[in-house]
Amino acid sequence: MAKTVFRPQETVPLSSAYVLHAPGGDIVVEDVEAVAPALEYEGPTADDLRAEAELFSQNWEREKEAMMAAARAEARTSWPRPRRPPSRRSGARTTRP
Secondary structure, three states: OOOOOOOHHHOOOOOOOOOOOOOOOOOOOOOOOOOOOOOOOOOOOHHHHHHHHHHHHHHHHHHHHHHHHHHHHHHHHHOOOOOOOOOOOOOOOOOOO
8 A cells, every 4th residue: 555644754855846747748728718797696685585584484373373263163163072971979870780
């Protein structure tokens, strides 16, 4: 396995730059086209989005409370109350088989 970490005394500093060239290739410099400026964002700002989210949250809480109240009212009117079995204290007799 090749050594990848060297101590300072194990290296030899070069006095000149050394460049490796790719075999069979000449250096080609191409002109770069001018870059068009980026378009500026025109949508809602972060503050606008936060305000909209807060308004949605408040409306949702109101709607949720209204739905819960409607469900409670419907539950009270549509379901008959369960009948209790007769109490032994009330003097009612129960027959045993």
